[in-house]
Amino acid sequence: MAVWSERLAGVRGVLLDISGVLYDFGPGGGTPIPGSVEAVARLKRSHLKVRFCTNESQKSRGELVRLLRRLGFDISEDEVTSPAPATCQVLKERGLRPHLLIHEGLRSEFDEIDMSNPNCVVIADAGEGFSYQNMNKAFQVLMELENPVLISLGKGRYYKETSGLMLDVGPYMKALEYACGVEAEVVGKPSPEFFSAALRAIGVEAHQAIMIGDDIVGDVGGAQRCGMRALQVRTGKFRSVPGWAHLP
Amino acid sequence: MAVWSERLAGVRGVLLDISGVLYDFGPGGGTPIPGSVEAVARLKRSHLKVRFCTNESQKSRGELVRLLRRLGFDISEDEVTSPAPATCQVLKERGLRPHLLIHEGLRSEFDEIDMSNPNCVVIADAGEGFSYQNMNKAFQVLMELENPVLISLGKGRYYKETSGLMLDVGPYMKALEYACGVEAEVVGKPSPEFFSAALRAIGVEAHQAIMIGDDIVGDVGGAQRCGMRALQVRTGKFRSVPGWAHLP
Numbered sequence A, B: 001m002a003v004w005s006e007r008l009a010g011v012r013g014v015l016l017d018i019s020g021v022l023y024d025f026g027p028g029g030g031t032p033i034p035g036s037v038e039a040v041a042r043l044k045r046s047h048l049k050v051r052f053c054t055n056e057s058q059k060s061r062g063e064l065v066r067l068l069r070r071l072g073f074d075i076s077e078d079e080v081t082s083p084a085p086a087t088c089q090v091l092k093e094r095g096l097r098p099h100l101l102i103h104e105g106l107r108s109e110f111d112e113i114d115m116s117n118p119n120c121v122v123i124a125d126a127g128e129g130f131s132y133q134n135m136n137k138a139f140q141v142l143m144e145l146e147n148p149v150l151i152s153l154g155k156g157r158y159y160k161e162t163s164g165l166m167l168d169v170g171p172y173m174k175a176l177e178y179a180c181g182v183e184a185e186v187v188g189k190p191s192p193e194f195f196s197a198a199l200r201a202i203g204v205e206a207h208q209a210i211m212i213g214d215d216i217v218g219d220v221g222g223a224q225r226c227g228m229r230a231l232q233v234r235t236g237k238f239r240s241v242p243g244w245a246h247l248p
Helices: A002-007 A037-044 A063-068 A083-096 A104-111 A134-144 A169-180 A191-200 A215-226 B003-006 B036-045 B062-072 B083-094 B103-112 B133-141 B167-178 B192-202 B216-225
Strands: A013-016 A049-053 A098-101 A118-122 A151-153 A158-163 A164-167 A186-187 A209-213 A227-234 B013-017 B047-052 B098-101 B118-125 B150-153 B158-161 B164-167 B185-187 B209-215 B229-232
Touching: A013 A037, A037 A049, A049 A191, A049 B003, A063 A104, A063 B118, A083 A104, A083 A151, A083 A186, A098 A104, A098 A134, A104 B047, A118 A134, A118 A169, A134 A169, A134 A186, A134 B164, A169 B167, A186 B185, A191 A215, A209 A215, A215 A227, A215 B229, B013 B036, B013 B185, B013 B192, B047 B192, B062 B103, B083 B103, B083 B118, B083 B150, B083 B192, B098 B103, B098 B133, B118 B133, B118 B167, B118 B192, B118 B229, B133 B167, B192 B216, B216 B229
Parallel strands: A013 A049, A013 A209, A098 A118, A118 A151, A151 A186, A209 A227, B013 B047, B013 B209, B098 B118, B118 B150, B150 B185, B209 B229
Antiparallel strands: A158 A164, B158 B164
16 A cells, blocks of 8 residues: 555546446446446545546437446536547637537537538547448548548547447548548547646646556556556456556 | 650560459449550550459459450450459468458358468458448457457558449558557558569569559559559549550
8 A cells, every 4th residue: 555655646636537447338338347336436535536537439428427327426427528529629619510420329419510511520439330331431521621631539449348349439540541641630538638628627737637547548648648647447448357456 | 655665665564453444343343444445455466465463352353354354355364363362372371260351242262261260360342341340350350369360452542433432441451450459461462472473474574564553552652662664544543534545
């Protein structure tokens, strides 16, 4: 414990990844990872500020929070930083009208966005929506633009459902990058802007915060590059023993 | 013409790409590119050796040749170098048992290959077969291998059908590379082994040969790196004037 109290010295805020850390998605909505409901409750009783920082992009923030509350988590919508609202802000600021390659569950997040005559493509974890036809349509939209803009909600390689590992948005982002000769703009972890937004929401500086996640690139690497500490749990993508025992 | 006769000095053999050079694939099988039937006939009447060198991997070599003959081309199966037979040779030599992510039309090429208990993934232009489910299955097979081997039949970004540009195998190869952290082995253009096999078949050295294609990377760049000359037509991916006027 001595080691941990040193490592956590000065920490005032905790950013928590959701998928693979709090729960694994699966039939009936998913399963909480053992110990995680209690760990979140303990964190919220502590002196630490808590923010949920997720790349979830199959469902809207509202739907995600309803699911997590049903699983027993103490969480509300305004405690969550997720890529879709951040993307909508980018689209509005830059006058971008997206062609969406996303999961139906996320579509409501874009209700207020002008999608006529698209001048960019927004890609998110579309699951079964990543059909050849849908990918080809996104490709054709990009190829017809003079300055193709591709925005990706996260760039994860894969995630774990209860049934096994599943391809995330990253591989499909790479496919469109290669096909069109463009580089995607990533909204979500590990983008520094995204971590900064999560920290601003709880009024904590990077050096006072720790990110807890299961993704060595998106969570741990991204947070460290922003000056935060990071802790990688051994759940989710890790398929081994739960890592929650290390929490303060 | 003086320039062309200089550029072609010493040429004894011609490698011809097929899709986008001889024809565009589309409804009813496709459409010959204007002038191409006559150009092939002239080449074959000339002193030049002719070899068809294609990355076509939606259909078997037999089916491709039947289609081209129906469109009026003078071509036979033993004049064609294509990736599937070359891949079968690699699989046999290395004791590899593939999980196939390919178009149904190509499956017969692998009739004699052992596919039990796969220890590699072979990916080719699967068209609509690039569903999320099929991609995820290939991903899972690779992730379960200790030494994941991914073989890709070509790595083209896209090709042209009469209806428009279509994603080729390359983007999907990149997706699996990123998801699994592997590098694919490419069988087909622009791999030097593939060009060499085509040249051996007509007994012509690289410096005596010219490659004619519509792909600046797969055809032109690949051939030049092998010491061949290359000519890029403005048909197929180029969507402008036919380039056949420059043939000798």
